[in-house]
Amino acid sequence: MISLETCRRVLETAVKTGADYAEIYAENTQNHVITMISGKVDNINDGVTAGAAVRVFKGLRSVMSTTIDTSEKGLLQCAMRAAEALGEGHAEMEIVLHERLYGDVHPVLVAPSSVGNREKIDILRTGCEAAASYGKCIVQTTGRFLDVDHRILIANTDGVYASDRQIRTRLAVTAVADTGKGRQTGSASPGRRMGMEMFDAEADAASAGREAARQASVMADAGYCPGGMMPVAIDNGFGGVIFHEACGHSLEATSVAYGLSQFSGKLGEMIANEKVTAIDDGTLPNNWGSVNFDDEGTPSRRNVLIENGVLKNYMIDKFNGRRMEMPSTGSARRESFMYVPTSRMTNTYIDAGTDSNDDIIASIDYGLYAAQMGGGSVNPVTGEFNFAVNEGYLIRGGKICEPVRGASLVGKGSDVIRNIDMVGRDLRLAQGMCGSSSGSIPTNVGQPMIRVSSITVGGR
Amino acid sequence: MDFSVFKKWIADAADAAGVRDYELYYSTEDETTVNAFGGEINEFTSGLTGGVCFRCLLDGHMGLAYTQELSEAAAGALVRRAVDNASVIESNETEYFSEGGAEYEDYEPADMQLASPEELSALVLQGLRELKDAHSAVTGGCSASAGAGLREICLVNSNGVDLKWKCSSDYLFLEAVVSDGNEDNNDYKLKIAEPEKMDLQALAKEAAEDAASMLGAGMAPTGSFPVVFSPEAFSSMLGTFSSSFSSDQAAKGLSVLAGKEGEMIASSLVTVVDDPFCPENPMRINFDAEGSPAYKKSVILEGRLETLLYNLKTARAAGRQTTGNAHRAGYDAPVAISPFTMYLQPGTCPEEDLLKAAGEGIYVNSVGGLHAGANQITGDFSLMSSGFLISDGKKGAPVKSFTIAGNFFDLLKNVTAVADNMKVPMPMSVSSFGSPSVLVRELAVSGK
Numbered sequence: 001m002i003s004l005e006t007c008r009r010v011l012e013t014a015v016k017t018g019a020d021y022a023e024i025y026a027e028n029t030q031n032h033v034i035t036m037i038s039g040k041v042d043n044i045n046d047g048v049t050a051g052a053a054v055r056v057f058k059g060l061r062s063v064m065s066t067t068i069d070t071s072e073k074g075l076l077q078c079a080m081r082a083a084e085a086l087g088e089g090h091a092e093m094e095i096v097l098h099e100r101l102y103g104d105v106h107p108v109l110v111a112p113s114s115v116g117n118r119e120k121i122d123i124l125r126t127g128c129e130a131a132a133s134y135g136k137c138i139v140q141t142t143g144r145f146l147d148v149d150h151r152i153l154i155a156n157t158d159g160v161y162a163s164d165r166q167i168r169t170r171l172a173v174t175a176v177a178d179t180g181k182g183r184q185t186g187s188a189s190p191g192r193r194m195g196m197e198m199f200d201a202e203a204d205a206a207s208a209g210r211e212a213a214r215q216a217s218v219m220a221d222a223g224y225c226p227g228g229m230m231p232v233a234i235d236n237g238f239g240g241v242i243f244h245e246a247c248g249h250s251l252e253a254t255s256v257a258y259g260l261s262q263f264s265g266k267l268g269e270m271i272a273n274e275k276v277t278a279i280d281d282g283t284l285p286n287n288w289g290s291v292n293f294d295d296e297g298t299p300s301r302r303n304v305l306i307e308n309g310v311l312k313n314y315m316i317d318k319f320n321g322r323r324m325e326m327p328s329t330g331s332a333r334r335e336s337f338m339y340v341p342t343s344r345m346t347n348t349y350i351d352a353g354t355d356s357n358d359d360i361i362a363s364i365d366y367g368l369y370a371a372q373m374g375g376g377s378v379n380p381v382t383g384e385f386n387f388a389v390n391e392g393y394l395i396r397g398g399k400i401c402e403p404v405r406g407a408s409l410v411g412k413g414s415d416v417i418r419n420i421d422m423v424g425r426d427l428r429l430a431q432g433m434c435g436s437s438s439g440s441i442p443t444n445v446g447q448p449m450i451r452v453s454s455i456t457v458g459g460r
Numbered sequence: 461m462d463f464s465v466f467k468k469w470i471a472d473a474a475d476a477a478g479v480r481d482y483e484l485y486y487s488t489e490d491e492t493t494v495n496a497f498g499g500e501i502n503e504f505t506s507g508l509t510g511g512v513c514f515r516c517l518l519d520g521h522m523g524l525a526y527t528q529e530l531s532e533a534a535a536g537a538l539v540r541r542a543v544d545n546a547s548v549i550e551s552n553e554t555e556y557f558s559e560g561g562a563e564y565e566d567y568e569p570a571d572m573q574l575a576s577p578e579e580l581s582a583l584v585l586q587g588l589r590e591l592k593d594a595h596s597a598v599t600g601g602c603s604a605s606a607g608a609g610l611r612e613i614c615l616v617n618s619n620g621v622d623l624k625w626k627c628s629s630d631y632l633f634l635e636a637v638v639s640d641g642n643e644d645n646n647d648y649k650l651k652i653a654e655p656e657k658m659d660l661q662a663l664a665k666e667a668a669e670d671a672a673s674m675l676g677a678g679m680a681p682t683g684s685f686p687v688v689f690s691p692e693a694f695s696s697m698l699g700t701f702s703s704s705f706s707s708d709q710a711a712k713g714l715s716v717l718a719g720k721e722g723e724m725i726a727s728s729l730v731t732v733v734d735d736p737f738c739p740e741n742p743m744r745i746n747f748d749a750e751g752s753p754a755y756k757k758s759v760i761l762e763g764r765l766e767t768l769l770y771n772l773k774t775a776r777a778a779g780r781q782t783t784g785n786a787h788r789a790g791y792d793a794p795v796a797i798s799p800f801t802m803y804l805q806p807g808t809c810p811e812e813d814l815l816k817a818a819g820e821g822i823y824v825n826s827v828g829g830l831h832a833g834a835n836q837i838t839g840d841f842s843l844m845s846s847g848f849l850i851s852d853g854k855k856g857a858p859v860k861s862f863t864i865a866g867n868f869f870d871l872l873k874n875v876t877a878v879a880d881n882m883k884v885p886m887p888m889s890v891s892s893f894g895s896p897s898v899l900v901r902e903l904a905v906s907g908k
Binding site: 028031037038040041042043044045046047048049050051053060061062063064065066067068078081082085086116117118121139140142176182183184185224225227228229258259260262338340374375376377379381382384385386387388405406407408410411412456457458459460 | 497498500501502503504505506507508509510511513522523524525526527528529530534541542544545548549550551552577600601603637643644645646679682712713714716792793794828829831832833835837838840842843844846860861862863864865866904905906907908
C-alpha cells in the first residue's frame with residue numbers, strides 16, 4: 001500500500017490552497033458473490049474495487065477528488081485537483097504522520113479470499129438444499145454466498161496513518177413457497193465480520209435454509225393482514241429495523257447537522273419512552289457492522305444514543321461535526337472511495353429491558369405479532385418511516401393466532417419511540433445492508449421483543 | 461488510461477489461457493458535483509472513476525471478473541479469475557456473445573456542453589435563492605446540488621463487435637424544506653439540461669409548493685377506495701415491478717408473467733413501451749450490454765402482453781430473437797435483463813377528469829419503501845404513501861402515513877383511466893420509468 005512518506009507529500013499538496021484539514025482514503029477491495037438458483041450455480045460476480053480519494057476541508061466547506069491511479073503521481077494530481085477546487089488561498093501546514101496500530105478485535109481464521117469457489121459452493125448448496133427439501137410447498141430456492149476483503153488505508157492531517165483489513169462473509173437463502181394461495185417468500189441471511197469459520201462457530205448453513213423455507217411455507221398458507229391502528233409486538237433480531245428506520249437515521253449528523261432531523265437540538269431531552277435505551281456500538285467483536293476505526297481514521301466506539309428515554313448523543317463524522325461544534329463519534333462510513341463519507345450506523349440496537357415475551361403478547365387484546373421484519377426506509381426530515389413484516393400473526397385475547405401476509409408498519413419516528421412501552425430481555429442482533437448518501441454499508445440492527453402500543457398497520 | 465493498451469494485454473492473456481470467446485466492457489465516469497446549503501457551497505466532488513469487466517465462455521458457461529486496476533498484471537489476473545469462475549457454473553443454460561454485423565439505429569446522443577465548476581456553483585447558489593423566494597413556508601434547511609458528467613462505454617468481443625457510447629449531461633437537484641411551525645416537510649425536483657436552459661424559478665416553485673401542499677396532512681381513512689396515482693407515484697410502481705417483465709426471472713419461476721405472452725394481463729387502456737431513445741432520458745443508447753441493437757417496443761399493447769424482455773441467452777432458449785434488453789448497472793455489475801426507459805403510454809384526458817371519475821377516493825402523489833413493501837416475485841405490495849383526499853371529484857385535504865395495498869397485476873386490470881400528463885421523474889440511469897396519472901377502480905387503504 002501507499003507509504004507514509006508518499007501520504008505526507010500528498011497531504012502537503014492537498015492543503016496548499018489553504019485547507020485546514022486533508023485526508024487520503026485508499027482502498028483495494030475484493031468482492032465475490034456466488035449465486036445459486038434451483039440448486040445450481042448460476043453466476044459469479046467477482047471483482048476488485050481499487051482507488052483513492054483525497055478530501056480537504058476549509059471551515060464548513062469540503063472538497064473531494066477521486067482517482068483510480070494510486071501511484072504517487074496519480075495521488076498528487078488528485079490532491080492538486082482538490083486543492084484547486086477549494087480556492088485561491090495559500091497556507092503551509094507542518095504534517096507529521098504517525099503510524100497508528102489500533103489493533104484488530106475481529107479475528108479471522110480463514111480468509112474467504114484464500115478459499116476456492118468449490119468450498120463456498122458446498123456451503124451455499126447445503127443452505128439451498130435444506131430449503132428445497134423442507135417441504136413439498138417449496139417451489140423455488142435462490143441463494144448467494146458473499147465475501148468481501150476490504151483493505152483500507154487512511155492518512156490525515158490530524159496525524160493519522162492507519163490501515164485495516166475488513167473481512168466479511170455472508171450467506172443468503174431465499175425460498176419461494178406455493179400452496180395454491182399465491183407465492184410467498186422467506187429468507188435468512190446470516191453474516192459476520194469474520195471468515196469461513198463463521199459457518200462452524202456462528203451460523204449453520206442448513207439452519208439458514210430451513211428458516212427461509214419455514215417462513216415461506218407459513219406465509220403461503222396465510223391470509224392478508226387487516227389494516228388500521230393497533231398494538232404490535234415486534235420480535236428480536238431483525239425486528240430492530242424499527243429503531244434503525246424510525247430513529248437511527250434521524251440521529252445521524254448527516255441530517256442533524258443541518259437542522260433537518262426531528263431530533264435536532266434535543267440533546268438531554270426525553271424523546272422516547274423511559275423503557276428505551278438505544279446504543280450504536282461498532283466495537284462488538286466479529287459483528288457484521290463492526291469496524292476497528294471509521295472511514296476517517298477515528299477509532300470505533302460504543303455510543304449510547306438514548307438512555308432511559310433521554311437523548312444522549314448523535315452519530316457524528318468529522319465534517320458534519322464542525323457544523324455541530326461536536327467531536328466525531330467514530331461514525332464516518334462510506335461504501336468505497338467513490339462515495340463521500342458521512343455519519344452512519346454500525347451495530348445499532350435497543351438494549352435489553354425487563355419485560356417477558358409472554359407478558360408482552362398477553363398484554364395485547366387485538367393486534368399484530370411481527371415475528372420477522374423485512375427492510376424499510378425513512379425520510380429523516382419528516383421522520384416518516386415504513387417497513388415490511390415478512391412473517392406476521394394476529395394476536396387475539398393475548399394469544400398468537402393465525403399467520404397474516406402482506407403487512408407493513410408505517411409511522412413517524414418521534415411518535416413510535418414514545419409508544420415503545422414494553423421491552424423484553426432477549427436481545428439479539430441481525431444483519432442488513434443500509435443504503436444512504438455514502439453508499440451501501442453493512443449494519444447490524446437488533447432488539448429484544450418490544451411492544452408498540454399503537455401504530456398504523458398497512459394491510460388489506 | 462489508454463483502453464487500447466489494456467485491450468491488447470487482455471487479448472494476450474486470453475490467448476495464453478486458451479480462451480477464444482470473450483468480451484471486454486469498459487466504462488468510465490468523469491463527474492463534478494457541487495452542493496450548497498445555507499447560502500454557501502458546502503461540498504464539491506470531482507473524479508474520474510471506471511473499470512473493466514472481462515467475460516469469457518467455457519462450454520457455454522459464462523465466467524466474469526472486473527477490476528479498477530488497469531495494469532498488465534491485473535489483466536492476467538482478470539482472465540484467470542473469469543476462467544476459474546466459468547469452470548464452476550452449473551446452470552443448464554447456454555450463454556452467448558453477440559455475433560457482430562448487426563445494424564444499429566441512428567439516434568441523437570445526449571451531448572450537452574459540460575458546465576464548469578464555476579457555472580455549477582453559480583447554479584446551486586441561484587437555485588437556493590429561488591427556493592427561498594418560492595414560498596413563505598420555506599426554511600433555511602433547503603439544499604441544492606448540481607453536476608456535470610461525461611460517461612463512456614466501450615464494448616468489444618472476440619466476434620468482432622466493437623462499440624462505443626458517450627453521453628454528457630448537466631443536472632440540478634433542488635430540495636425544498638418547508639415548515640408550518642409544527643412540522644417540517646420536504647420535496648425534491650430534478651432538471652437535466654445545460655444551465656442556461658434551466659428555468660430555476662419554475663423548478664424552485666414546483667419543489668416548494670409541492671412540499672408546502674403536504675403541511676398539516678391528516679390521517680387517511682381505512683377502507684377500499686378509488687385511487688388516482690400521480691405520474692411520479694405510478695412511475696415508481698412500474699419501476700418496482702419491472703423485473704416481472706424479464707424473461708430470465710420468468711424462466712426461473714420468479715415472475716407471475718411466465719407463460720403469459722399473448723394474453724390479456726391488463727386493462728385495454730394500458731400500453732407499456734420500452735424506449736432506448738426516450739428524449740426525456742439523457743442516457744439514450746443504441747446497443748445493449750451484450751452489444752445487441754436496442755430498439756423501441758411495446759411490452760403491453762392495449763392490455764395484451766406483447767413480449768417479455770430478452771437477452772441473447774433467454775432468447776435462444778425460447779427460440780426467438782433478443783429484444784436487446786441486456787443491461788448492466790456498471791462494469792462491476794453482472795449482466796441482467798431490464799428496460800431502458802419504460803413508460804405507460806399517456807391517454808388523452810387531463811388529470812382533472814380522473815379526479816372527477818373517482819368522485820370520492822384517494823390521490824396518491826408518492827409511494828415509499830419500495831424495496832421493502834413490494835414483492836417483485838408475487839406482485840403484492842403494501843406501501844407507505846402520501847397524497848390527498850379526493851372529495852366531490854376534486855383534490856382535497858393532504859393525507860400521509862397511510863398505506864395502499866394490493867397486487868400490481870390486479871391493479872393493471874383495474875385501471876379505468878389514463879391521463880395525458882406523462883412524466884419521466886428521475887431519468888438518470890439506463891433504466892428509467894415514466895407514467896401519466898392513472899385511475900384505479902379500487903385499492904385497500906390503511907390509515908386511521
